[in-house]
Amino acid sequence: MAIHIVIAIFYVGIMLVSIYHAYRYSEKRAPIKKFNIWLFIILFSLWLCSGILMYFQQLVPVWVRNNSVIIHDWSTWTAIPWILFHGYGHLFKVRIPWPNWWRGRKQVPDWISENKLGRRDVTKSLLLFLVFIFLGGWIRWVTPVLSIPENQEKRRGYFRIYNVTNDYPRYEEEDWKVAIVDLNQVKEELTMKDMRKLPWHSIVDDFHCVTGWSVRGVELRGIYLKDLLEAYYRNHPEDTYVTVYSGDELYYDSFTISQLLDEEAMLIFELDGLPLRKSQGFPCRLYHPNMYGYKSVKWVTRIQLTAGREQGYWQTNGDYDLDGYL
């Protein structure tokens, strides 16, 4: 994690120095150059600020987090085509027929030069803005509209689907099985029928992704892992670990036995009152209420008790915490 921060500081530092020099260069240059520099400064600032908020997501409210992810996405996908188009234009000397004054080859027209903004104009605009912001607020106050309940549902957020494979496994409920393998490598396969014999519980919780987005108030229904694994761990030592494998045959993650049994971790079969969608891990995914979504292995097909702790997929292929607590 420290390496990430060092690289980020180094990168941002270089960018800020470059932007400063580009800004100084553009000061006495044509309007088109000023425009390009300012566009880049605005996009970079949006990208940087939203990225910082996403990195320190635990410190900010969920709505700030979710909007930061959207702003980060938009600024990235605006900046990249613009940079590519700009670079292409320079490389292949593509000429767009801008007006000559925009290129700096002719004097700026009167209707622009006469409208140079001074301090008085900015002050007047700010005062007008403040007066009308309160006027807008008063209009809202007296309007007989009730919008909070509806907006609470809209601000809930939405799921983004991530996979580590190009495709994902598809099961029919009657064909799906989960294998429980204990420390003696004794394997037992359980079907959905067996899952339905255990007590099912519903919880409503907020789902958090380590990349910064969250979905609030998600109804999750399934079984507690302590009810499923009770028979398998009874005689096992306390430092037993559990590795949960996905049916995509690539993704997996590991937990201490206590994290799954004592912290209300679940195997989930329904989300918001409906069976999981195939992309969400149908028919079964893991869920830990105090951990990030990358710990929620989808398409669970094997739960293996181990003597030592394995590194999960994102510890081997990335830098996420093995204990992915919120």
Add this chain to the structure above:
Amino acid sequence: MAIYKPVKKWLLPLLSIVIGLSMGYALFLSKEDYQYSQWVTLLEDSQTNRYKIESAYKWDNNVYSKSQGIWSEENSYYQIATPISDGDEFSFEAYVFEEEFYLKSSGEWFVGTFPHSFTEELAPLNNPLKWAVDVLKHAEHISKNKNRDYVTYKATFKAFPSIDFRGTLLSKQDNTYLEMTFKRGEPFSLEWVVNPIHPDSLGPLVSYPETLTYRLSFDTTKNTVPALPAEAKEAEEID
């Protein structure tokens, strides 16, 4: 010769006005939104207390059930009575916990776990304050009236997204409202008057009420919820 300055004279002020008005409208709350927030806050803050509750439920102005008991967030106890056709009453006691409930009727004990269809018959007694918060999400308008120590909130409803209330499917409504009175910040009374419109999804021969009325009175109490008697542990599992 006058210099033409359309940006400074017109465009910039217009932009300031439009942006100011829009932001003000978007960022500030409406009066009803503010009253909704106050009401929900009162309901949520009240959930930590214990209340003596009396309730009466009427279907087309006929008493369907009455109850009295003590509610707390952890567990509750009710004595419930339902009139039966020969003028008599069927009564039973209910001990309600987070994940299970115990019923005592004619000296026999029954136990069930949630979710269970019994929740429909019990609603909103299992958690009247949370039930009110959930119902308010569908409110069309909210109003507030203050009178010395009493504050009354009223929510009107035009439609529900096919929710169930005690076995009745609620969709479009005609003058349905929920009215709650608070006395010095504590819930005092709740009245829910439902005038449902017969849903198209139910056939014309399916029995459907013209009006449902639910009244609850609250009284803060220091009494504890009666403990579950030992004999309840022998309870038979309910269907």
